[in-house]
Amino acid sequence: MSSAESTTDRVSRADRLAPAEVAEVLALARLAGDADGADPFDEHTLLRLRDPDAPAGHLTARATDGTLTGYAHLDTTDPASGIGVELVVHPGFRRRGTGRALARGVLAAASGPLRAWAHGDHPSAAALAVDLGFARSRVLWQFRRSLTAAPGQPRLPDGVVLRAFRPGEDDAAWLTLNARAFAEHPEQGRWTADDLRVRLTEPWFDPAGFLLAVEESTGRLRGFHWTKVHERPGSARIGEVYVVGVDPDAHGGGLGRALTTAGLAYLRDRRGLDRVMLYVDESNTAAVALYERLGFAPWCGHVNYRLG
Structure with a gap:
C-alpha cells in the first residue's frame, strides 16, 4: 500500500x-x-x-x-x-x-x-x-529567451549613461523612481526601504547587475534594470530580468528597450548565462509586445484567484 x-x-x-x-x-x-x-x-x-x-x-x-x-x-x-x-x-x-x-x-x-x-x-x-x-482575476506570464546569440547594443537616449547601483547611496532615489515607474502596480510600486534592504542582503544580489540609467548632466535617475541569477544545486543556472523601470517623464524615448538589452548583455557576457526569464502581467500589453520583439516567448502562466 x-x-x-x-x-x-x-x-x-x-x-x-x-x-x-x-x-x-x-x-x-x-x-x-x-x-x-x-x-x-x-x-x-x-x-x-x-x-x-x-x-x-x-x-x-x-x-x-x-x-x-x-x-x-x-x-x-x-x-x-x-x-x-x-x-x-x-x-x-x-x-x-x-x-x-x-x-x-x-x-x-x-x-x-x-x-x-x-x-x-x-x-x-x-x-x-x-x-x-474563487474567480480568476490576474495572469502573470513567465517569458523566456535564449542568450546564445548576442542581444545587440543598447541605444541610450542622448545625455543618458549607465552605471551600477551603489547600495546606501542610491537607495532613496531608487525607491522614489520605483514608486513613480510602478504607481499602478499592485506590488512593485509599494516597495519600502525595508523591502529594498532585504533584497540587497540576499546571497544573489549583485550590484554590478543592477543597472541605473542616469542623466549625465544632473545625476537624476531615469530608469533601471535590476538583473538576477538563479543558482540551485541540480538545476541549470538561469538569469532573470528582475525589474525594469522607467520614469514616466522618460517614456517614449526607447529607454526601456535599451535598459533591457543592456541587462541581457550583462547576463550573457559578464555572467556567462545562456538563457533568461522574466515575469510580465498579461494585461501589460505594451511590455508584452516589447519583450516579444526582444525575442522572449511565453513559458508558463501564474494565475491569481480572488474570493470576496
Whole structure:
C-alpha cells in the first residue's frame, strides 16, 4: 500500500514556525517545484518565511507519521486589500484531499477578501479554485529567451549613461523612481526601504547587475534594470530580468528597450548565462509586445484567484 493510501492528514495552524519547520517547508517547496516545473512560492513568500517577525499565518498538513504533506502561507500584511495565499502539496501525497483540506483551513482562518496564486496554472489548482468559489482575476506570464546569440547594443537616449547601483547611496532615489515607474502596480510600486534592504542582503544580489540609467548632466535617475541569477544545486543556472523601470517623464524615448538589452548583455557576457526569464502581467500589453520583439516567448502562466 502506498503512503498516499495508508495515511491521513492532520491540518494545524500557527502564527509562527520554528526554524526546523521553515526548513521543512522550504524543502517541500523545492520538491514540488522540481516535480511541477514551477516553484509553488514567489519571492515575497520565501522572504517572509525566513523572517520570524513577518505577520503571517501558517497551515501545515502532516501524515500520521509526521511527514509534512502540505503547507499554506497566509500573508496578513494588508487584510483590507486581501490576504495573500500560497499553497503547496507534497507530490507523493496528492489526489487525497490534502489541498482541499488546507484550502478549507484557509477559509476558516481568514476573514475578508483572499488573493491566491496558482503558480504554473496547474489544472488541479484551477479546479479547486472553481469548487471553492474563487474567480480568476490576474495572469502573470513567465517569458523566456535564449542568450546564445548576442542581444545587440543598447541605444541610450542622448545625455543618458549607465552605471551600477551603489547600495546606501542610491537607495532613496531608487525607491522614489520605483514608486513613480510602478504607481499602478499592485506590488512593485509599494516597495519600502525595508523591502529594498532585504533584497540587497540576499546571497544573489549583485550590484554590478543592477543597472541605473542616469542623466549625465544632473545625476537624476531615469530608469533601471535590476538583473538576477538563479543558482540551485541540480538545476541549470538561469538569469532573470528582475525589474525594469522607467520614469514616466522618460517614456517614449526607447529607454526601456535599451535598459533591457543592456541587462541581457550583462547576463550573457559578464555572467556567462545562456538563457533568461522574466515575469510580465498579461494585461501589460505594451511590455508584452516589447519583450516579444526582444525575442522572449511565453513559458508558463501564474494565475491569481480572488474570493470576496
